[in-house]
Amino acid sequence: MPFRIKIPRSTIERLPLYYRCLNLIEEHGIEEISSQVLGVRVGVDPSVIRKDLAWFGELGKRGVGYNVTYLKEAIARILGLDREWPFILVGAGKLGMALAEHNRKYGRHFHLVGVFDRDPAKIGLEVGGMQIRPMEDMPLLIKEKDVKIAMVAVPAEEAQKVAHELVKNGIKGILSYAPITLSVPPDVLVYNADYNLDLQRLAYYISNEGEQTWGE
Numbered sequence: 255m256p257f258r259i260k261i262p263r264s265t266i267e268r269l270p271l272y273y274r275c276l277n278l279i280e281e282h283g284i285e286e287i288s289s290q291v292l293g294v295r296v297g298v299d300p301s302v303i304r305k306d307l308a309w310f311g312e313l314g315k316r317g318v319g320y321n322v323t324y325l326k327e328a329i330a331r332i333l334g335l336d337r338e339w340p341f342i343l344v345g346a347g348k349l350g351m352a353l354a355e356h357n358r359k360y361g362r363h364f365h366l367v368g369v370f371d372r373d374p375a376k377i378g379l380e381v382g383g384m385q386i387r388p389m390e391d392m393p394l395l396i397k398e399k400d401v402k403i404a405m406v407a408v409p410a411e412e413a414q415k416v417a418h419e420l421v422k423n424g425i426k427g428i429l430s431y432a433p434i435t436l437s438v439p440p441d442v443l444v445y446n447a448d449y450n451l452d453l454q455r456l457a458y459y460i461s462n463e464g465e466q467t468w469g470e
């Protein structure tokens with residue numbers, strides 16, 4: 255569903271939070287939910303939720319709330335989760351292996367189709383239900399499986415080089431675990447999964463008690 259209007263990035267970034275919560279609520283058999291209740295569950299101000307969802311049309315009824323399944327499915331479509339996304343992982347070290355195993359058990363919508371490493375000693379070992387492959391195999395697999403997303407779990411000093419290879423071969427979204435800022439062309443999106451950054455944010459809020467922001 256292509257949107258011509260520019261949706262704020264903060265709105266898009268909250269949608270997966272709503273989606274995860276709605277999944278849980280649906281599993282508990284709850285059919286209707288208000289923005290107040292959803293707000294408490296996800297830790298976002300209800301007015302922010304209403305504003306976020308209003309970008310996508312009439313998803314609920316004023317004074318009644320939202321139908322859980324309808325809203326969940328609408329958000330899934332908005333996020334592009336109405337299809338399976340193949341993705342690859344580069345770097346089959348301690349973290350990469352854990353990520354691959356986790357995806358095998360819990361991956362939904364995102365299907366790991368290739369694990370790559372440059373270490374010859376790792377090639378052929380099994381992780382996440384597949385064999386680790388050499389980097390030279392990467393371009394063909396990306397093309398064959400039409401892969402657009404890659405996870406990067408290589409050391410910081412290697413990450414930029416790997417990102418460059420990924421972009422050159424058509425990757426459009428990178429989830430990087432390496433603790434550096436990657437430089438990529440404007441049509442490629444990078445998210446950094448660095449727990450140290452989150453710890454630093456926690457440190458700020460704890461040492462500046464009462465400064466917590468709400469929602470936006």
Ligand SMILES: NC(=O)c1ccc[n+]([C@@H]2O[C@H](COP(=O)([O-])OP(=O)(O)OC[C@H]3O[C@@H](n4cnc5c(N)ncnc54)[C@H](O)[C@@H]3O)[C@@H](O)[C@H]2O)c1
Binds near residue numbers: 344346347389416
């Ligand atoms: N975000 C987090 O929470 C978190 C936690 C731990 C580690 N990390 C980061 O994740 C990355 C991986 O950490 P780790 O502990 O798994 O390291 P590791 O040394 O165990 O594994 C790194 C792997 O990357 C491979 N590699 C190195 N250069 C490569 C290249 N150019 N192409 C392909 N493969 C290459 C190595 O052969 C190795 O298998 C590091 O950048 C680390 O700082 C992040």
